[in-house]
Amino acid sequence: MAIMLRNALLVDIDPISVASGELRIEDGLIAERGETVAQRVGDEVVDCGGCVVMPGMVNGHTHLYSALAVGMPPPPQAPQNFLEILKFVWWRLDQALDAESIEMSARIGAADALRCGTTTLIDHHASPNFIDGSLDLIEQAIGEVGLRAILCYETTDRHGIGGRDAGLDENRRYLDKYRVRQSNQFAGMVGAHAPFTLGDETLDELVRMADQFASGMHIHVAEDLCDEEACNEQHQAALIDRLAGHGLLKERNIFAHGTHLDPVAIERVSNAGLTLAHNPRSNMNNAVGYAPIAQYRCPVMLGTDGIGQDMFAEAQQAWYIARDVQADLAPQQIVGMFAVAARRASEALDITLGKLETGAAADIILTDYAPTTPLTAENFAGHLIFGLSSRHVRDVIVAGRWGLRDRTVLTIDEPLVRREATRTAENLWQRMEQY
Ligand SMILES: [Zn+2]
Incomplete structure (x- = not known):
């Protein structure tokens, strides 16, 4: 199923650019990018709320x-x-x-x-x-x-x-x-x-x-x-x-x-x-x-x-x-x-990463960072250093698939894995004592 990202503040890093726009994601790639992109039947539409959307x-x-x-x-x-x-x-x-x-x-x-x-x-x-x-x-x-x-x-x-x-x-x-x-x-x-x-x-x-x-x-x-x-x-x-x-x-x-x-x-x-x-x-x-x-x-x-x-x-x-x-x-x-x-x-x-353009991999971060000061290509680095952080990462798409949605990992049973990991870590630390 295709995903439509509407009302996004698209921030590109290579080269740096900032623009309001929309993305349509299909078959693991960014299929369309524009100020507006036509919705198709069956698309999952996501309103990004004017927040920063950037490449993974x-x-x-x-x-x-x-x-x-x-x-x-x-x-x-x-x-x-x-x-x-x-x-x-x-x-x-x-x-x-x-x-x-x-x-x-x-x-x-x-x-x-x-x-x-x-x-x-x-x-x-x-x-x-x-x-x-x-x-x-x-x-x-x-x-x-x-x-x-x-x-x-x-x-x-x-x-x-x-x-x-x-x-x-x-x-x-x-x-x-x-x-x-x-x-x-x-x-x-x-x-x-x-x-x-x-x-x-x-x-x-x-x-x-x-x-x-x-x-x-x-x-x-x-x-x-x-x-x-x-x-x-x-x-x-x-x-x-x-x-x-x-x-x-x-x-x-x-x-x-x-x-x-x-x-x-x-x-x-x-x-x-x-x-x-x-x-x-x-x-x-x-x-x-x-x-x-x-x-x-x-x-x-x-x-x-x-x-x-x-x-x-x-x-x-x-x-x-x-x-x-x-x-x-x-x-x-x-x-x-x-x-x-x-x-x-x-x-x-052998795939284009790091770009929000048509044909690039759909590896995309959706944040809840709605800038409270002007955000432009010229000052994005300032936002990156002094404003944005990983706590703003709300959703993540990799190869067109939701990995993180509303801060919940969808791909693995994360609470279970983390409980198991604690036991694995204890055993690992114990084995370290012999070296
Ligand atoms: Zn190293």
Whole structure:
């Protein structure tokens, strides 16, 4: 059945535009857009009350596996630096993940995303003791909630050759699945943890696979200074030279963070035209410093790095931290980061995301944000930073289907899932104690 959205304040992000109008949604796509659109027999008509209607958000870098980490017990030893945060917190959590907790994390994370109007997730997954098939479990759970995703497994040399090969195999298996089966809902990338946990041979294997599938690689780069230092010590090379030497400076790749690249390295990354995922809340939480995103000329998108899935919150924080460090960032660039994420996801999923235009995917957020001050293309960024938030997300449509309606999740039995998730989290936290 088609859906007609009437009386909407249509806010586009790529490029920014604001206009009163109507949308007709059919077969998963925006079938018509206009000031007025003719209603047809059988259409479900929704009056948007003059409130903001905008494209669903894309989270450019996330880890759904952290969804059950909220409120977990503190590590046995307080971490003193980034490496210890990984060792004492995240590498204990990822080792404890089993099939049930992987799937439940993805289900809860996806439900959280839906509630925030985040309709596509670019995920980076790790579960060293359950690798084979882990991406299918995540896909299954995201599919139940009804979102889109670009998935990869975080290959690393941390667990020897066996663990490394299992990671490579999982990426290859998942990429192969979508080489033969076309989908606009799911796609794969080649996943890699970070240069400091990847040997030369493994980096070469990853690059070969990314070239073979033309998928691009999704990797953490220079999140902390330790990535550069480890490279200098172990490889007697600057990190950017090692990455370039192995062929990682390629347009399709996603580098998460780029917090600690120097101006020369930033120039080379910019020239490569790859996409940088900026995760300001995570960077603040790990006290790794601020990524100088204003210096990057390549596309920059926002990610949550697993701190929930709320892109409104991430956008606001991206602005405040930029002000705090006196970075040269204009408010419109925050909106631009939403556009970049949508373009990168569109490319992977072979469908137009992030646009309210005829033929684009019907991934749409209906808010109850009725602006009390003038809202124009020129000042939308101001509304995004200081007015709009995920609490205004009332309904969400993904691929033409209601996922959230009047703040109720329609795709899963959310209260039941959340009760079950609490038990899964308790067991997960208990298993973590052995690591
Ligand atoms: Zn990350």
